[in-house]
Amino acid sequence: MTADNLIPFPPSPQGPLGTEREPAPLVLDGELLPDDESTALVARRLGPEGLRARVAVLVRGVAHAPQIGQLRAVAGYRLRQAPRDVTRLGWFFLRGHGRWITKGWTWATHGDLRADARAARLAGDQEARRTAQETIRADAHARWSKIGRALHRTLAGGLLVTFLAGVLALIDAQVPRADMWPWLASVYTVIDALAVMGVWVLKAAPLGWLVAAIWEGRDKTPGASWLVRPCREDADSWIDERMISQALAHLGISPLDRFFKNGGELTYTVPARVDGEGTFAQIRLPMGATADMVAAKRTTLAANLGRAALETWPTQGEEAGLLDLWIADKGKLGGGAGPWPLLHEGTVDVFQGVPIGKTQRGQVIYGHFFERNWIVGGRPGQGKTALVRILLLGAALDPTAELWVFVIAQNTDFKPFAPRLTRYQVGMGPDVAAAAVQALADLFAEMERRGKLLATLPGSPPATSRRLADKPAHGLHPLICVISECHELFGHPTHGEQAEKLAISVIKQGRKFGITLILDTQSPTATSIPKEVTRNTSCGVAFSVADHIANDGLLGSGKYRAGIRATDLRMHTDRGTSVMVGVSDATFELVRGFYVPYSDGVDMVTPVVTRAMTTIDQLRRTGGPTPGDDDQDDEAEQVDHLANIQAALRGERRVRTQVVLTRLAELNPAVYEGWTFQDLSAALADYDIEPVKSGGVKVVRATDVTHALAYRDRLHDTEGDG
Incomplete structure (x- = not known):
């Protein structure tokens, strides 16, 4: 093959053998018009013809607008209903006059008072009858007195107005307006204006009378209306x-x-x-x-x-x-809520929540973990385990979350989660119940540890946060514990009482430390679920339940009486639908849960867990935060502020506090990054050390730190000997 038979593909702006070739000029297809024709074209566009064309386009656009279409539909509907509407308005007009006559007759004959007298007579109450009759006579006397005074005043006023009108008419007939005093001419101007207005008032009076009569005769049935919205698809x-x-x-x-x-x-x-x-x-x-x-x-x-x-x-x-x-x-x-949004991709921040379903309004509802605890229940097979799996899957997709699961039953509902779980026990034996109680005790101890740790952190934050959870050295990552079929644990003859006490303590106090307890049960009775557990649980979820006791045992006392009832959910028909409280600002939510299939032959849970484990492995390789690292917890517990401060002094006699803070951050960024002068002073105050002023700045003296360390060592030695 030679260069002569090479065919460039696609064609390029080069000649044979790579020689540069000028790009082809741009071809414009058009027609040049003489100046006079061009001017005429512009004139036509800006003239009446062009204006009419633009107006026509605008009119067509407005005519085809959805709002105009709806207006045409309403107008057409009202036009078709015009005979019916006119008939109804005529009936309202006649009935309005009838009601006016009835009201007038009732007023003139003291109908309401006579009804009282008649009722007293039928009841045999002579005293009430006598009182009613005396009231009628007194009312009649007062009424005629008022009528007499009104007639007297009307007659006097009429005579005065007639006299003044005659005088003004005489003056107007004899004296031209130009020769009148200005104020008198103004009076006549006002009179003329009132006369014109009076004519229009007289013309409008029949219309007002018509409207008033129709309004009086309108249909007063509760909520009655006759202007209804026309043809709707729904x-x-x-x-x-x-x-x-x-x-x-x-x-x-x-x-x-x-x-x-x-x-x-x-x-x-x-x-x-x-x-x-x-x-x-x-x-x-x-x-x-x-x-x-x-x-x-x-x-x-x-x-x-x-x-x-x-x-x-x-x-x-x-x-x-x-x-x-x-x-x-x-x-x-x-209908169902559709596929879970995170089924195939995405991660979760447990501080932001997990999508769990759609509300009755069609909006996605999120299940939150931080500062929340959950109790989920309902009759068997209605979706409670599926909801807990959704919550657990969402938490598993947060690589910083640590998950514990205890199933007080013999099933495989949570078996696919095993690789992601730090603790996992299944069974109906006493060993599983004992393990669940031990887990609650460990949660209580962890809660205490986290509380003490937060008190030592910069600013003494009252609760954990996303920022703190991302620092492995603190050990403040989210910790979520699921106890499935919890009624078996609380009703256990040996461990039930202790489990109840520990669960209540964790629910009450563990929220702000990133510890979440999720309980599910198919037996929410008055004895199987402690009242304090229900009362203090943030989020209650009830699938179809049998009675008001189970309803209030899951959703809270008084919910059934307030109309929040899972008893109306139908077995099988409403499977996957639940009533939730505490998951939003609304009083309750009716939620259709997302569904991740996990049944014979279909397992969509395991791929999500595998994806979560892949994310955790990647973070471990890159040194990112991951859950369940005991060494990190030990490191957080073994921070010795006094020894670290001595190391930050680096053998110098006195060091400025700002320099000490900088060196501490270099020594252990996870703990000391963000420390302020107040944090350093608080750490020193635990050993009766106070920064002193030297050369106009605050410093830490090495002798103070050395003496404090020596005193602490002697104190520990004494305690060890004792």
């Missing part, structure tokens, strides 16, 4: 204030019945609005009615709204008289 799911008011009016609650019977109209502090996959409204209930009363009638309310009980959630708002009502769209709660 017509079956449409909920508005009218429907809610009608549903509440037929609950059979006495205070509400009286309120609606007297023509009352509910106040909606939050009008019905779309909220996720449903509708939310907040109602101010009338006096005598509470949200608990409505929650107790939840099944009836759901039927009145055309919903299942699971789709209707009346709960108490910020006050007893505020009703928070959320109604799901039909069929929306039947």
